[in-house]
Amino acid sequence: MNIAFIGLGNMGGPMASNLSRAGHNVTGFDTAMVTVEGVSNAASATDAAQGADVVITMLPNGTILRAVANEIIASMSPGAVFLDCSTVDVDSARAVATQAEAAGLLPLDAPVSGGIGGATAGTLTFMVGGSDAAMAKAAPLFDIMGQKAVHCGPSGNGQAAKICNNMILGVTMIATCEAFALADKLGLDRQAMFDVVSTSSGYSWSMNAYCPAPGIGPKSPADNGYTPGFAADLMLKDLRLSQQAAEAADADTPLGQAATDLYRRFVEEEDGKGRDFSAMLPRFEGRGRG
Ligand code: NAD
Numbered sequence: 377m378n379i380a381f382i383g384l385g386n387m388g389g390p391m392a393s394n395l396s397r398a399g400h401n402v403t404g405f406d407t408a409m410v411t412v413e414g415v416s417n418a419a420s421a422t423d424a425a426q427g428a429d430v431v432i433t434m435l436p437n438g439t440i441l442r443a444v445a446n447e448i449i450a451s452m453s454p455g456a457v458f459l460d461c462s463t464v465d466v467d468s469a470r471a472v473a474t475q476a477e478a479a480g481l482l483p484l485d486a487p488v489s490g491g492i493g494g495a496t497a498g499t500l501t502f503m504v505g506g507s508d509a510a511m512a513k514a515a516p517l518f519d520i521m522g523q524k525a526v527h528c529g530p531s532g533n534g535q536a537a538k539i540c541n542n543m544i545l546g547v548t549m550i551a552t553c554e555a556f557a558l559a560d561k562l563g564l565d566r567q568a569m570f571d572v573v574s575t576s577s578g579y580s581w582s583m584n585a586y587c588p589a590p591g592i593g594p595k596s597p598a599d600n601g602y603t604p605g606f607a608a609d610l611m612l613k614d615l616r617l618s619q620q621a622a623e624a625a626d627a628d629t630p631l632g633q634a635a636t637d638l639y640r641r642f643v644e645e646e647d648g649k650g651r652d653f654s655a656m657l658p659r660f661e662g663r664g665r666g
Contacts, residue, residue, distance in 0.1 A: 377401070379517070380424035380431040382444055383462070384410040387488070388434030390496040391461070391521050398520045403428070422451045430457040430517060437613075438468030445472045454480035457513050461502070463487045463614060466532045466539070466621050469505065473531035482510035483531060487538040488522070491606055499523045503541070505533035539621055542614035546635040548580040549611075550656055553588050557660035566592050588654035597652035605652035612639040 377400050381392040384406040396402040396414030404415040405424040411417060418424035425431045425448040435441050441464050452458065458476045460469065460483075469485040476483035484506035494500040500522035504511060511527050518525035528537045555578070559569045570592045574584045587593030597605035604610075615636040622629040642648030642659060 377429040377517075378427060379403070380405070380418070380421075380428035381415065381434070382406070382421050382424060382431065382448075383434040383436075384412050384415070385434065385436075386492050387461075387495045388432075390492070391432070391434060391500075394495075394498045394520055395517065400517075400520075421448050424448075426451045427453060428456060429453075430459055430514065432517075433458075433460045433462060435460075435462045435464075437462070438464035441472060442468055445475060449476055449479045449481065452479065452481055456481055457510055458483045459486055459510075459514050459517070460484070461486050461488055463538055463617070464535060465617050466535045467624065469535045470532040473506065482507065482513060484510045484514055485531060485534040486514070486518070486525070487534055489538070489541065490522070494522070502526070503528055503534040503537035505529060505531045505535065505537075535617075536621070539614055539618040542611070543618040543629065543632040543635070545582065546611050546615045546639060546653070547631045549582040549586075549588065549653060550635055550638060552580065552582040553654070553656040553660050556589050556657055557663070560661065582654070586654060588657040596654065598654055598657070602652040602655035602658070604650075605654070608639060608643050608648040608651055608653045608655060611653040612636070612643050615639055 379395055379400050379402045381388060381402055381404045384392055384404050389412045392402050392404055392412050392415045402415045403418050403424045404412055405418045405421045421444055431452060433441060433444055441460060441462055458481045473483040484504055486502045486504040488500040488502055490500040498521055502518050502522050502525040504525055504527050528534050566589045570587060573579055585594060586596045588598050590598040597603060618632050619636050
């Protein structure tokens with residue numbers, strides 16, 4: 377296939393490279409003029425999108441996605457797939473899909489889970505919103521870039537799944553970190569805490585697969601000085617999207633709101649910026665209730 381890839385950053389770069397290595401003809405564009413092995417550079421997003429069977433976007437946010445969509449949709453071939461893999465707000469995903477459909481395109485919102493490691497290894501999970509026809513056309517590409525693609529329903533539902541998942545992740549990571557800090561104060565050994573919780577009803581991905589305590593459980597960013605991994609800044613972005621969606625949908629999400637407030641403080645007022653989101657544990661260590 378002829379694929380245009382717009383946004384060749386930490387995630388987009390390795391995803392585009394995997395598509396090229398699998399034999400697709402990939403043309404890329406990034407405003408930062410990034411070069412990626414196997415991907416030829418276009419002079420603009422419009423140039424990249426022209427004549428492509430599938431245009432993939434992997435961009436920082438919904439405002440940028442809307443701007444890129446405005447720029448490229450008119451130059452895309454009817455029947456082409458507009459596959460957005462960025463994490464953006466549900467409203468932007470639905471607005472771009474409506475605009476793309478009106479131009480005879482097949483839109484999909486397909487945010488990912490798996491981080492830079494998953495993008496590089498081709499083991500991402502895609503949460504996909506859009507039509508069956510669009511899903512069928514993009515399926516071979518999901519197979520290359522990832523290990524699983526779940527069709528979540530119509531346009532916007534991929535983003536809805538992503539922000540609900542990450543709201544759970546933010547809340548469970550905070551709960552896991554504050555429980556470790558409480559266990560410390562109660563004189564409970566961290567290994568014993570892990571051995572109990574990871575096999576009891578308090579278990580979660582945050583404890584079992586991504587333990588925030590260094591030297592405990594499988595290897596995680598805690599064992600690497602809390603270098604991301606999944607940066608606290610990105611968790612804050614996703615939590616904010618969840619609260620924006622909750623507000624628009626009139627959903628009561630008190631723990632999601634509390635997690636958003638805590639990550640905002642951690643990133644903007646404390647030392648969380650640039651650290652992994654599991655660095656919440658050293659944040660809680662030694663603190664009292666006040
Ligand atoms: P990044 O900042 O490394 O990459 C974004 C790229 O988009 C940059 O290279 C930037 O130059 C480019 N860009 C910005 N505006 C552009 C424009 N108008 N036209 C073309 N290119 C433009 O970010 P990333 O880590 O690759 O994340 C991309 C998306 O994936 C985000 O929505 C993020 O939330 C999501 N995501 C990231 C991770 C992760 O672990 N990094 C995990 C899951 C999802």
